Amino acid sequence: MNELQFLTWVRGPGLDIALGIFLLGVLWRLMEIYSLGRKKDLAAPRHAPGASGWHTILRRSLPPPGMVKRSPVSYIGGYIFHVGLAIIVFLFVPHIKLIEGLTGLSWPGLPSQVIDAVTVVTLAAMVVVLVDRINKPVKRYLSTFQDWFTWALTFLPVLTGYLAVKHLFLPYTTMLALHILSAELLLVFIPFTKLFHVFTVFGSRWYNGAINGHKGVPV
Amino acid sequence: MSASLEKGVRVLKEVIDAPIASYFSSCVHCGLCAEACLFYTETGDPKYTPIHKLEPLRRVYEQEYTLLGRVAKWLHLSKPITDAELAEWQELVYNSCTLCGRCSLVCPVGNDIVYMVRKLREGMAISGHAPNGVIEATRRTVELGSPMGVKLHAVKAQMKHVEAETGIPIPLDVEGAEYMVQLSSMEIINFPEYLSAVARIMKQAGKTWTLCSTGFEATNAGIQIGVSDLARVIVSRIVEGAERLKVKCVISPECGHAYTAIRWEGPNLIGRPFTFQVKHILEVLDEFRAQGLIKTEGMETDRLSFHDPCQITRRGGVIQQQRNLMQMVAANFVEMPDAGKYNWCCGGGGGVSANEEADELRLSAFKRKKAQLEAVKPDRLVTACAVCRTTLEEGLEHYQMDLPVLGLTELIAEHLVESGDGDRKGA
Ligand code: SF4
Ligand code: SF4
Numbered sequence: 001m002n003e004l005q006f007l008t009w010v011r012g013p014g015l016d017i018a019l020g021i022f023l024l025g026v027l028w029r030l031m032e033i034y035s036l037g038r039k040k041d042l043a044a045p046r047h048a049p050g051a052s053g054w055h056t057i058l059r060r061s062l063p064p065p066g067m068v069k070r071s072p073v074s075y076i077g078g079y080i081f082h083v084g085l086a087i088i089v090f091l092f093v094p095h096i097k098l099i100e101g102l103t104g105l106s107w108p109g110l111p112s113q114v115i116d117a118v119t120v121v122t123l124a125a126m127v128v129v130l131v132d133r134i135n136k137p138v139k140r141y142l143s144t145f146q147d148w149f150t151w152a153l154t155f156l157p158v159l160t161g162y163l164a165v166k167h168l169f170l171p172y173t174t175m176l177a178l179h180i181l182s183a184e185l186l187l188v189f190i191p192f193t194k195l196f197h198v199f200t201v202f203g204s205r206w207y208n209g210a211i212n213g214h215k216g217v218p219v
Numbered sequence: 220m221s222a223s224l225e226k227g228v229r230v231l232k233e234v235i236d237a238p239i240a241s242y243f244s245s246c247v248h249c250g251l252c253a254e255a256c257l258f259y260t261e262t263g264d265p266k267y268t269p270i271h272k273l274e275p276l277r278r279v280y281e282q283e284y285t286l287l288g289r290v291a292k293w294l295h296l297s298k299p300i301t302d303a304e305l306a307e308w309q310e311l312v313y314n315s316c317t318l319c320g321r322c323s324l325v326c327p328v329g330n331d332i333v334y335m336v337r338k339l340r341e342g343m344a345i346s347g348h349a350p351n352g353v354i355e356a357t358r359r360t361v362e363l364g365s366p367m368g369v370k371l372h373a374v375k376a377q378m379k380h381v382e383a384e385t386g387i388p389i390p391l392d393v394e395g396a397e398y399m400v401q402l403s404s405m406e407i408i409n410f411p412e413y414l415s416a417v418a419r420i421m422k423q424a425g426k427t428w429t430l431c432s433t434g435f436e437a438t439n440a441g442i443q444i445g446v447s448d449l450a451r452v453i454v455s456r457i458v459e460g461a462e463r464l465k466v467k468c469v470i471s472p473e474c475g476h477a478y479t480a481i482r483w484e485g486p487n488l489i490g491r492p493f494t495f496q497v498k499h500i501l502e503v504l505d506e507f508r509a510q511g512l513i514k515t516e517g518m519e520t521d522r523l524s525f526h527d528p529c530q531i532t533r534r535g536g537v538i539q540q541q542r543n544l545m546q547m548v549a550a551n552f553v554e555m556p557d558a559g560k561y562n563w564c565c566g567g568g569g570g571v572s573a574n575e576e577a578d579e580l581r582l583s584a585f586k587r588k589k590a591q592l593e594a595v596k597p598d599r600l601v602t603a604c605a606v607c608r609t610t611l612e613e614g615l616e617h618y619q620m621d622l623p624v625l626g627l628t629e630l631i632a633e634h635l636v637e638s639g640d641g642d643r644k645g646a
Contacts, residue, residue: 004424028286029244029285031239031287031302032284032286033237033240033244033490034237034240034241034242035237036235036236036237036239036240036284037236037237038236038237038238039236039487041487042484042486042490042492043483043484043485043486043492044486044490044493044496046397046490046536048536051536056329057329060326060327060328060329064255064324064325064556064561065561066254066557067251067254067325070254071250071251071254074249074251076252078249078312078327100457122569125469136250137263137265138259138268139248139249139250140267141250141265141266141268142248142250142265142268142270143273144248145246147248151322172611173291185395192287194244194245194246194247194248196244196245197244197245197246197247197328200241200244200328200330201245201328203237203241203245204238204241204242204244204245204328204329204330204331205329206329207238207241207242207329207331208238208323208326208329208330208334210240211327211331211334212323212331215483215534215536216536216538217533217534217535217536217538217560218560219323219324219331219560
């Protein structure tokens with residue numbers, strides 16, 4: 001297989017397979033989790049302002065008092081790379097074109113120089129959070145193979161995308177093919193690793209907010 | 220697999236619900252929950268990270284409820300849960316967790332970690348991996364009626380004592396009273412001032428109330444150890460008593476987990492909503508205050524601070540009432556950093572204070588409370604839980620800090636405007 005055939009494969013069958021596994025995986029996992037249900041809480045509820053699942057979905061996006069000071073890299077690094085990833089994935093014009101091709105939906109993107117800068121910052125933030133995971137005793141203690149693996153799965157598409165756009169290291173076609181392949185791997189693994197938090201974060205926050213909101217505690 | 224282990228794993232399978240599945244699927248191993256837990260912050264030992272305490276439950280979830288986990292189990296690629304593993308986790312699940320719930324407030328993905336610790340304890344206890352101190356306390360509550368072995372005659376002796384002191388008759392088993400007042404063993408033995416304070420307050424508010432001879436004990440060690448069957452037996456005594464006496468409202472005493480047990484877990488344990496209300500004494504006092512039913516005079520002028528018991532504030536939803544009451548009688552009320560729903564645990568809740576194996580760790584964890592206190596340097600510390608109170612006293616003594624601890628109910632009672640007929644001002 002030469003470079004061009006490789007690119008054609010990742011753009012065609014490769015993408016279909018990855019999207020298929022991703023979509024079925026997400027549906028399966030969501031069902032597997034949320035169909036377990038939960039028992040109705042029979043205690044008489046206490047109503048308090050700000051105490052509900054919906055409030056917690058929003059509130060948990062901000063750091064609780066004192067926490068940034070206790071773990072600055074987690075919060076600052078975490079915000080930067082999450083926002084950075086969202087910008088790169090959804091506001092880079094070629095990505096919007098791809099999404100338009102798949103779904104028909106489209107929206108305006110950002111100029112490529114802006115995306116370049118965001119990409120560099122995002123890559124840097126991801127390296128910083130990786131170093132933090134290695135350095136901080138708690139994070140290192142909790143880390144399993146999956147934590148290192150998912151970091152690499154997330155990092156590689158950003159890195160290869162940047163190198164492809166900048167025509168660095170490898171011929172453009174090869175780098176672009178590698179970029180698409182790495183993004184496909186990411187898609188395939190999202191449902192089956194901790195990366196699935198991109199979906200369950202809403203459910204988890206909602207349950208926590210609702211369960212404690214029942215007692216009148218805004219969490 | 221031993222029979223007890225089999226039972227334990229079966230219970231763990233049963234307690235896993237959608238919230239737990241969602242929580243385990245969301246965890247990103249960021250470790251932020253550790254920063255919220257006093258057992259980690261005061262020891263620096265990563266094994267005390269809250270989510271790590273749940274590892275056995277997480278493994279059961281993965282092996283039983285996820286597609287990939289089931290495939291791995293079928294191919295014998297995953298290690299089954301063993302007795303040795305649960306024995307190793309006992310320290311983490313009981314000694315180093317007070318069910319304070321602070322971790323559940325900080326997890327960025329929203330995991331309610333304490334919800335899961337409570338459920339994991341169900342499986343731990345049934346498979347024989349709960350600490351002896353807590354097992355004994357539970358057995359005494361079921362067999363004798365209270366965790367400290369307090370029986371009705373001890374309560375009657377205290378009623379007599381309080382009647383002599385206050386000149387107010389203490390009602391027992393009065394049908395149709397508005398309130399049924401509960402006690403905790405700790406109060407019956409160590410803090411008799413509580414009953415006397417309640418008697419004086421009820422008299423001034425002009426409310427009818429009663430103690431119940433079959434359901435006076437509020438403490439529920441079944442909740443702490445994590446055996447719902449026993450917790451249900453204990454809660455049922457109160458429910459039957461309240462329904463027999465046809466009271467409108469049961470008042471949970473100055474005890475944190477007793478409130479969680481009856482107010483929030485109670486109806487779920489017996490499987491139906493209550494026919495009466497349940498309120499914490501602080502809620503009742505604050506209602507009396509707002510309705511102008513109790514009048515106080517004089518103010519404490521020394522520096523007073525308030526320690527929020529976790530089960531009453533963060534886990535119970537009684538957050539503002541204690542502050543209103545403090546303002547009523549304290550001219551110099553100072554809040555500790557993180558007061559209110561973010562308050563740090565005294566280190567003794569969730570059965571930890573009844574568990575000798577945890578003594579040393581509990582005293583290390585107390586450094587958190589010490590730092591909070593040093594930040595505002597109060598002259599006296601007020602709280603509303605007998606377990607907090609004893610834990611605080613022990614911790615303060617250990618660190619040679621001279622700081623009296625008192626209950627909020629008795630503080631309010633000391634300031635009641637009392638007039639004539641046999642009333643006397645409390646000490
Ligand atoms: S804070 Fe939440 S996401 Fe982070 S390690 Fe703890 S449980 Fe997992
Ligand atoms: S409930 Fe409290 S003691 Fe238990 S793990 Fe969470 S923060 Fe630590």
